[in-house]
Amino acid sequence: MTAQATEQIDQHELMKKYDKESNFRTNLGPWGWVTLILGGALTIFQLYTAYKGAYVSLIQGAIHLGAALCLVYLFYPIKSSMVKKRGVPWYDALLAFAALFTNFYIIYSYDRLINEAIIFGFTAFDQIVATAGILLLLEATRRVVGLPIVIIAIVALLYGLLGQYIPVIGHAGYDWPSLATEMFFSSSSIFGIPIQISSTYIYLFLFFGVMLVKTNIGQFFNDIALRLTGKYTGGTAKAAVAASGLQGMVSGSSVANTVGSGSFTIPMMKNAGFKPHFAAATEASASTGGQIMPPIMGAAAFIMAQYTGIPYNEIIVIAIIPAILYFSGVFLGTHFEARKQGVLGLAADQLPKIKNLVKRLDLFLPLVIIIGFLLAGYTPTYAALFAIGTAFVISFFRKDTRMSLKEIIKILEEGARTALPVIAACATAGIIAGTVTTTGLGPKIAGGIIELAQGQFFLVMFFTMIACIILGMGLPTTANYVVTATMAAPALLAFDVPVIAVHMFVFYFGIVADITPPVCLAAYAGAGIAGANPMRAGVTAVKLAVAAFIIPYMFVSNPILLLQGDANVTNVSIAVITALLGMASISASMIGHFINKVNWIERIVLFAGGILLVYPDPIFSLIGFVLAGAIAALQYVQSRSDKAKQQAS
Incomplete structure (x- = not known):
């Protein structure tokens, strides 16, 4: 106690x-x-x-x-x-x-x-x-x-x-x-x-998050994730990634998600054998990724719907593949690190009991309701109201979450207090957006970026990325999206890029500011729990979340990943498979371990192969597959040779 x-x-x-x-x-x-x-x-x-x-x-x-x-x-x-x-x-x-x-x-x-x-x-x-x-x-x-x-x-x-x-x-x-x-x-x-x-959508979804917390859904997410992944290599870190992704659907803050989830997951990872800075980085990168996880996406999706003219229930579908790629990258990074450090899974008696999880499956109902209603075409307002009512009813199912009249009044106040940072940030972001619009600053900044890049599209993307990371440092999710969408997005809109791809691009790079040194508050918070060096945790978080720095380039170059253009089942499947293979190759390069430990030449080849795999061109993807496959084959042969030598001795 x-x-x-x-x-x-x-x-x-x-x-x-x-x-x-x-x-x-x-x-x-x-x-x-x-x-x-x-x-x-x-x-x-x-x-x-x-x-x-x-x-x-x-x-x-x-x-x-x-x-x-x-x-x-x-x-x-x-x-x-x-x-x-x-x-x-x-x-x-x-x-x-x-x-x-x-x-x-x-x-x-x-x-x-x-x-x-x-x-x-x-x-x-x-x-x-x-x-x-x-x-x-x-x-x-x-x-x-x-x-x-x-x-x-x-x-x-x-x-x-x-x-x-x-x-x-x-x-x-x-x-x-x-x-x-x-x-x-x-x-x-x-x-x-x-x-x-x-004042319409965001407040309701934040209050929905407060209601879910009241039902103790955070611990339920942790237990579900641990049961699903805990027995595998590096299972505690994989559970942290899965749990933080789930909690990210509820939380609107990378730092709050890191601290709330990390208080449980970081000590668990350290006890399993992961180094403190890696445990901190895993939690920070996964919690930051929670801000891009549909359906709530840090509440920025609602504003994105207004800016792009694309309905909210379509945006949350569009965002699914990039979110899967991001968490796959972090998940693979933890796997390779676990192999490198020799961190095994947990014993069966250390995992949550299935029967105890089944008893709490009703906690998923509010999330099922809200996602189901949104995908069915209902308004976010209606979906949120119905989900809030469902969470309220579910809270009475258990003695520890059942609320008295006094507690109901208190949770109404807590809903308001939770929303205060978002309301203040949105209003202040309105000053910035209003100035940019009324003075015509947006097109001038766009023109400056294009001129600096001498019209080269890749350089325009790169300079826009740098601008978004700088503008996003220290800003909450909704505010950093408003700022980056009004000040940085116009540079990419000058090219023939789908509007949703541009807005997702600036949104992603505004978010990763939370784990990008020197201002990486989520990594600092994780390091505080782990007792690790904050800057080292930040650098490691960037390695784990390297997918977040690559995925935006992927969906701008290949909008099929955002279900745009010729997005049939075959094209989307090929794009996703090659992207996942590329993420695996890049993650192995960043961590320094594939089947075995990789030397610096192998790391370079794996990174190059990964980049070519995610590039939207069949020839480049094939070359990338050959490069990554060659390293995998070499490592496999070396692994078999090492095992044979050990058995012989």
């Missing part, structure tokens, strides 16, 4: 250290009643509008954002070091109600703002409210998400103000009153597509 308690304390402290959104006040004093009522009211409002229909976007967004920012100032102190102090300081309470006022001012003045103000101009008080609203949003985002996205938003605002003074990519420029009112009172910036999607 003491060990478990210690582990829980460590997990909580790690979340506070590496996950900004987890560093909130827990001892609110009398203000706890305010957050309970306001948080519960926000969740009920979201459920009500999902059932009855949303208000017009500006009013829906203002209620959604106003309540969220008020809660941010009550939950999150001005400095992380103050989080343990009891109660809420007077200035945070003042800021909370100021944030509520500025947003509800939109609701109160809605008719005048959208009718009269556009013709006769905004009043001085309108301009003050807009300015205050923007500042309050930026400060709230800094507290709950962190500085990177705030810095980008401030740079975007400065660009909007000072455009006439900027060479090459400049513009006519705006005065502050015009810029502030455009940002705060229109449905194209702060209340643009990201917050519109957050």
Whole structure:
């Protein structure tokens, strides 16, 4: 019991250290009643509008954002070091109600703002409210998400103000009153597509995740994965990959997934014989991959549907093959490392009992419901509502998950608190997207990338990749997709590439920033649990997740992997098989072990063969197969020779 308690304390402290959104006040004093009522009211409002229909976007967004920012100032102190102090300081309470006022001012003045103000101009008080609203949003985002996205938003605002003074990519420029009112009172910036999607779909799916956690589905995923893979070579690491992929369908954060799942999987991997840095890297790479796992995909899929015009239930099908390739790459990497280190599987008596798993199969029902309804063509709103109701009913099946009235009210508040980082990030990302759109910055950046690459398509992809990784560092999933889609995607859209391939490209490279040194927060969190060197864990995570750096090039060059173009069964099957063989060859090269340990020449040949296998051309794939096959044959002969020598001796 003491060990478990210690582990829980460590997990909580790690979340506070590496996950900004987890560093909130827990001892609110009398203000706890305010957050309970306001948080519960926000969740009920979201459920009500999902059932009855949303208000017009500006009013829906203002209620959604106003309540969220008020809660941010009550939950999150001005400095992380103050989080343990009891109660809420007077200035945070003042800021909370100021944030509520500025947003509800939109609701109160809605008719005048959208009718009269556009013709006769905004009043001085309108301009003050807009300015205050923007500042309050930026400060709230800094507290709950962190500085990177705030810095980008401030740079975007400065660009909007000072455009006439900027060479090459400049513009006519705006005065502050015009810029502030455009940002705060229109449905194209702060209340643009990201917050519109957050206030309808994303909130429901995040609350669905909270309900699933209440049913203890995380431990069930761990047990299922361990039962399926635990007895095989390196089974504990393979179980970690499978469990984190499953939990990624629920979690919206790479770091939270790493800490939540890793608290169980990382010690298990270390006990099995894996080195600490490898255990940390396995969990981090798998947890980061959870953000690309359908159907939720870190909630970015909803915004992607709006940006691309492709229905959400089609996007989650399109994303399946790339996700399978990614997790296959990580899975193979753990297999080769286990062979290299001699890490065996677990004994049968160490695996979860099948009968105990069968008793909990009902926990899959909410996921089956949500995926089934989405694939059947129902709206995400309807699917989420039905799945939330199913999870709520299932929670009463067991004594340890059964909720009292007090616990139901508390989980409504928890749903709101879980959504705060996403809401703040979406609203701030709206500032960036709005600036890029209104100033025409997107095409100018695209032109700059194309000019830098001298029109060479591969170089355009490479420079876009670098831009996405840099822009994605320190940003949550939804925000990094909005930023990369508006600032980096236009460069690839200038070529004849399917729009979904372009958006998936920037989405993938924004996500892998979480495991790419030097800012690799998921790897740092895993290293904290494993007691490993953080940078070494980050470098190893990149080796394991190398598929994530290759797959986007694959589906841009060969959109069949995204079920685009001539995507019949034969073509898709060939593309997937050659891609999987390529992933195996590349993983073996990165780990340094295939059938036996590989030398540096063999590693180069395996890597080259893998790249040629994933390249969408039959001739190149055949050459890649020959190269990888030659190394496999050599290693097999060497392995038989070594065994014969051992038997002879």
